[in-house]
Amino acid sequence: MVVLKGIPSVLSPELLYALARMGHGDEIVLADANFPTSSICACGPKEIRADGLGIPKLLEAILKLLPLDTYVPHAAAVMDLVDSDRQRGLAVPVWDTYRDLLTETGAPTSIETVERFAFYERAKKAFAVVATGETALYGNLILKKGVIPAELLQ
Numbered sequence: 001m002v003v004l005k006g007i008p009s010v011l012s013p014e015l016l017y018a019l020a021r022m023g024h025g026d027e028i029v030l031a032d033a034n035f036p037t038s039s040i041c042a043c044g045p046k047e048i049r050a051d052g053l054g055i056p057k058l059l060e061a062i063l064k065l066l067p068l069d070t071y072v073p074h075a076a077a078v079m080d081l082v083d084s085d086r087q088r089g090l091a092v093p094v095w096d097t098y099r100d101l102l103t104e105t106g107a108p109t110s111i112e113t114v115e116r117f118a119f120y121e122r123a124k125k126a127f128a129v130v131a132t133g134e135t136a137l138y139g140n141l142i143l144k145k146g147v148i149p150a151e152l153l154q
Contacts, residue, residue, distance in 0.1 A: 008061030014048050018128040019066055022145045026127040030055045030062075032139035036120075037131040043124040047131065055134040055141060056097045062143070063105040069146035074112035076102060077142040079119040085137075094136035114142075 001009050002016060011019075022028065029045070031037050032055065041047035050058055068075035078095055095111065102109045114122060122142065123129060132139075 008064060010050075010053055010057055010061045011065075012048070012050065015050065015062075015128075015130060016065075018046060018048060019062065019145075022066075022127050024145060024147050025069065026145050027122070027125070027142050028062075028066075028145070029123045029126045029129040030058060030134075030141045030143070031123075031129050031131050032134040032136060033132065034137075035123075035129075035131070035140050037129050040120065040123045041129055045124065045126045046128040048128050050130050050132045052133040055132050055136075055139050056094070056101060058130065058132060059098060059101050059141065059143075060105075063101060063107055066143065067146040067148050068102075068107045069144040070108060071146070072144060074110050075108045075144045075146065076110075077112040077114050077119070077122070079138050079140045080113040080115050081138060082116055090137070092136070092138045094134075094139050098141055 002011055002013055003009060037047055076098065081090055099109050099111060119140065
Protein backbone atom coordinates (compact mmCIF):
# COMPACT_ATOMS: atom_id res chain seq x y z
CA MET A 1 0.00 0.00 0.00
CA VAL A 2 1.15 3.51 -0.85
CA VAL A 3 0.40 6.40 1.48
CA LEU A 4 0.96 9.54 -0.58
CA LYS A 5 -1.18 12.58 -1.30
CA GLY A 6 -3.27 12.13 -4.42
CA ILE A 7 -2.20 8.54 -5.04
CA PRO A 8 -4.91 5.89 -4.50
CA SER A 9 -3.74 3.55 -1.74
CA VAL A 10 -4.70 0.42 -3.72
CA LEU A 11 -1.85 1.10 -6.15
CA SER A 12 1.29 -0.68 -4.98
CA PRO A 13 4.74 0.84 -5.44
CA GLU A 14 5.46 -1.86 -8.03
CA LEU A 15 2.32 -1.01 -10.02
CA LEU A 16 3.01 2.74 -9.82
CA TYR A 17 6.52 2.13 -11.14
CA ALA A 18 5.17 0.06 -14.04
CA LEU A 19 2.59 2.72 -14.95
CA ALA A 20 5.30 5.39 -14.89
CA ARG A 21 7.67 3.34 -17.05
CA MET A 22 5.07 2.54 -19.70
CA GLY A 23 5.26 4.52 -22.93
CA HIS A 24 2.65 5.52 -25.49
CA GLY A 25 1.04 2.40 -26.90
CA ASP A 26 2.26 0.08 -24.17
CA GLU A 27 -0.42 -2.17 -22.72
CA ILE A 28 -1.14 -3.40 -19.22
CA VAL A 29 -3.36 -6.37 -18.45
CA LEU A 30 -5.61 -6.40 -15.40
CA ALA A 31 -6.05 -10.13 -15.00
CA ASP A 32 -8.85 -11.90 -13.17
CA ALA A 33 -8.22 -14.68 -10.64
CA ASN A 34 -8.52 -17.40 -13.33
CA PHE A 35 -6.04 -15.84 -15.77
CA PRO A 36 -2.74 -17.74 -16.28
CA THR A 37 -0.67 -14.75 -15.16
CA SER A 38 2.54 -16.57 -14.25
CA SER A 39 2.53 -18.60 -17.47
CA ILE A 40 1.91 -15.51 -19.61
CA CYS A 41 4.61 -13.57 -17.75
CA ALA A 42 7.13 -16.34 -18.43
CA CYS A 43 7.02 -14.99 -22.02
CA GLY A 44 8.17 -11.51 -21.05
CA PRO A 45 5.68 -9.18 -19.33
CA LYS A 46 6.37 -8.09 -15.77
CA GLU A 47 4.14 -9.86 -13.24
CA ILE A 48 2.59 -7.60 -10.62
CA ARG A 49 0.52 -9.00 -7.76
CA ALA A 50 -2.65 -7.29 -6.55
CA ASP A 51 -4.18 -10.32 -4.86
CA GLY A 52 -7.51 -9.70 -3.17
CA LEU A 53 -8.33 -6.59 -5.19
CA GLY A 54 -11.18 -6.50 -7.66
CA ILE A 55 -10.49 -5.05 -11.09
CA PRO A 56 -13.13 -2.27 -10.88
CA LYS A 57 -11.49 -0.80 -7.76
CA LEU A 58 -8.04 -1.09 -9.34
CA LEU A 59 -9.27 0.34 -12.65
CA GLU A 60 -10.80 3.34 -10.92
CA ALA A 61 -7.46 4.06 -9.24
CA ILE A 62 -5.37 3.49 -12.39
CA LEU A 63 -7.57 5.81 -14.47
CA LYS A 64 -6.72 8.67 -12.08
CA LEU A 65 -3.12 8.44 -13.30
CA LEU A 66 -2.95 6.64 -16.66
CA PRO A 67 -4.00 8.42 -19.85
CA LEU A 68 -5.59 6.06 -22.36
CA ASP A 69 -4.65 6.10 -26.02
CA THR A 70 -6.92 8.35 -28.08
CA TYR A 71 -5.16 7.51 -31.37
CA VAL A 72 -6.58 3.99 -31.64
CA PRO A 73 -10.16 2.76 -32.10
CA HIS A 74 -10.08 0.91 -28.75
CA ALA A 75 -7.86 1.80 -25.79
CA ALA A 76 -9.42 -1.00 -23.74
CA ALA A 77 -10.07 -4.65 -24.53
CA VAL A 78 -11.73 -7.61 -22.84
CA MET A 79 -11.60 -11.33 -23.54
CA ASP A 80 -14.55 -12.39 -25.69
CA LEU A 81 -16.83 -15.20 -24.60
CA VAL A 82 -16.06 -18.68 -25.91
CA ASP A 83 -18.80 -20.14 -28.11
CA SER A 84 -20.34 -22.35 -25.42
CA ASP A 85 -20.72 -19.41 -23.01
CA ARG A 86 -22.14 -17.22 -25.78
CA GLN A 87 -24.64 -19.94 -26.77
CA ARG A 88 -25.91 -20.29 -23.20
CA GLY A 89 -26.28 -16.50 -22.95
CA LEU A 90 -23.69 -15.89 -20.24
CA ALA A 91 -23.94 -12.29 -19.06
CA VAL A 92 -20.80 -10.35 -18.19
CA PRO A 93 -21.98 -7.42 -16.05
CA VAL A 94 -18.42 -6.43 -15.12
CA TRP A 95 -17.97 -5.13 -18.68
CA ASP A 96 -20.71 -2.55 -18.00
CA THR A 97 -18.86 -1.58 -14.83
CA TYR A 98 -15.68 -1.04 -16.86
CA ARG A 99 -17.57 1.12 -19.40
CA ASP A 100 -19.10 3.17 -16.57
CA LEU A 101 -15.69 3.76 -14.96
CA LEU A 102 -14.17 4.73 -18.30
CA THR A 103 -17.05 7.15 -18.94
CA GLU A 104 -16.78 8.71 -15.46
CA THR A 105 -13.13 9.55 -16.01
CA GLY A 106 -13.65 10.90 -19.51
CA ALA A 107 -11.57 8.11 -21.04
CA PRO A 108 -12.49 6.56 -24.39
CA THR A 109 -15.30 4.10 -23.65
CA SER A 110 -15.20 1.83 -26.67
CA ILE A 111 -14.08 -1.61 -25.49
CA GLU A 112 -12.78 -4.16 -27.96
CA THR A 113 -13.59 -7.86 -27.53
CA VAL A 114 -10.70 -10.17 -28.33
CA GLU A 115 -10.94 -13.94 -28.92
CA ARG A 116 -9.60 -15.94 -25.96
CA PHE A 117 -6.36 -17.25 -27.45
CA ALA A 118 -5.67 -13.97 -29.29
CA PHE A 119 -6.11 -12.25 -25.90
CA TYR A 120 -3.47 -14.57 -24.39
CA GLU A 121 -1.06 -13.80 -27.25
CA ARG A 122 -1.65 -10.07 -26.86
CA ALA A 123 -1.08 -10.36 -23.10
CA LYS A 124 2.33 -11.95 -23.78
CA LYS A 125 3.34 -8.69 -25.50
CA ALA A 126 2.03 -6.44 -22.71
CA PHE A 127 4.31 -4.30 -20.58
CA ALA A 128 2.91 -5.90 -17.42
CA VAL A 129 0.18 -8.22 -16.18
CA VAL A 130 -1.48 -7.43 -12.88
CA ALA A 131 -2.81 -10.55 -11.12
CA THR A 132 -5.91 -9.52 -9.19
CA GLY A 133 -8.48 -11.24 -7.01
CA GLU A 134 -11.27 -10.45 -9.50
CA THR A 135 -13.76 -13.34 -9.50
CA ALA A 136 -16.04 -12.20 -12.35
CA LEU A 137 -15.85 -14.51 -15.33
CA TYR A 138 -14.29 -12.77 -18.33
CA GLY A 139 -13.08 -10.02 -16.02
CA ASN A 140 -9.72 -9.56 -17.78
CA LEU A 141 -9.05 -6.09 -19.17
CA ILE A 142 -6.26 -4.65 -21.31
CA LEU A 143 -5.52 -0.92 -21.22
CA LYS A 144 -3.37 0.91 -23.81
CA LYS A 145 -1.44 3.91 -22.51
CA GLY A 146 -1.89 7.23 -24.25
CA VAL A 147 -0.04 10.53 -24.07
CA ILE A 148 -0.18 13.61 -21.88
CA PRO A 149 0.17 16.83 -23.89
CA ALA A 150 3.13 19.02 -22.88
CA GLU A 151 0.85 21.84 -21.72
CA LEU A 152 -0.70 19.51 -19.12
CA LEU A 153 2.63 18.37 -17.69
CA GLN A 154 3.82 20.17 -14.59
